[in-house]
Amino acid sequence: MARVLLIDDDEALAxxxxxxxxxxxxxxxxxxRPSDGLRQLEAGSFDALILDGMLPEIDGFEFCxxxxxxxxxxxxLPVLMLSARGDLTDRVVGLELGADDYLAKPFEPRELAARLQSLLRRAVRAAAASGPPSAAAVVATPAGTARQRRFDGLVLDLDRREARADxxxxxxxxxxxxxxxxMLxxxxxxxxxxxxxxNRLRGQEAELFTRSVDILVSRLRxxxxxxxxxxxxxxxxxxLALAPRP
Structure with a gap:
């Protein structure tokens, strides 16, 4: 069973x-409260975080x-922002600050469950990316050492799930x-x-909010x-505009 942490000051919601x-x-x-949520993160292991945008102490955007x-x-940790501030500007800000998804209140519990399942599938796929190599160049290494994909100026460490410069x-x-x-x-x-x-990242049909892809690419760049x-x-x-290296 996947563990999800909810940080929301509405005590009746949980x-x-x-x-x-x-x-x-x-x-x-x-x-x-954010301070309570931080203690929960320090004390336990979680697979995803639901974060309300309007919180005491600091708001969810700053927490993210x-x-x-x-x-x-x-x-x-995969983060789903859950907030009454559901206009386009707030959604863009949430995504730019590092949230993986954004759902406005009021919401349907079934949609929340579907989005959480999508985030968790995405995390599993990312971890599985350290498995069999694909079209990119892979460094042949002895058993037990890190596998890497190398490009001009970029190294992807599949075991550590890291991207680093030369x-x-x-x-x-x-x-x-x-x-x-x-993916690229x-x-x-x-x-x-x-x-x-x-479709690849969400694990479901694309929404009309395709602007989120541009934000994600801009963040990565x-x-x-x-x-x-x-x-x-x-x-x-x-x-990806970088050439693979042996």
């Missing part, structure tokens, strides 16, 4: 939601920002950013449309700095 999510093999643990900027083991600098990526990079790296030069990326790894083909999509 009990019925926990009962509903249990039907989908999701165990919900609740905290009503700090979560992604830290060096704690849960910094790559000088050893590690790019701090969220699980979604890392999976997008793996699987077939360098191939153009992936926004809908293909949404910014973190990769001057590497210029991702090429945009206008009205077509995105591709």
């Amino acid at each position: 009990p019925p939601l926990a009962q509903y999510l249990a039907r989908f093999d999701l165990e919900l643990v609740a905290a009503v 920002k700090r979560l992604r900027a830290g060096d704690e083991p849960w910094r790559q 000088d050893g600098h590690v790019f701090e990526l969220t699980s979604t950013e890392y999976e997008l990079l793996l 790296a699987a077939e360098p030069g191939k153009v992936f449309t926004r809908d293909e990326i949404l 910014k973190k990769l700095g001057t590497l210029d790894a991702i090429k945009t083909l206008r009205n077509a999509g995105y591709c």
Whole structure:
């Protein structure tokens, strides 16, 4: 059963939601304040985080920002923002700060369950990406050592789920950013449309909010700095512009 942490100051929300999510093999643990949620993260192991946007102490947007900027083991935890602030600007801000998905209140519990399942499938696929190699170049290494995919200026460490530069600098990526990079790296030069990326990352039919793909790519480009790894083909999509290396 996957464990999900909910940080929401509405104390009446957690009990019925926990009962509903249990039907989908999701165990919900609740905290009503960010400080309580942080203690839960430190004390236990979780597979995903539901984060309300409007919270005491600090709001959910700032909490998400700090979560992604830290060096704690849960910094790559899949995050679903759950907030009454559901207009486009807030959704864009939430995604830019590192959230993996965004659901506005009021919401249908079934949709929340579906989105959580999608996030968890995505995390499993990202972990499984360290399995059999695909079209990208893979470094042959002795048993027990890290497997890597190398490109001009970029190294993907499949066992550590890290992306780093040739000088050893590690790019701090969220699980979604890392999976997008793996997706593009699987077939360098191939153009992936926004809908293909949404379908792959969400594990469900793409929504009308395809702008989230542009935000995700922009975030990834910014973190990769001057590497210029991702090429945009206008009205077509995105591709990895780095050549594989042996």
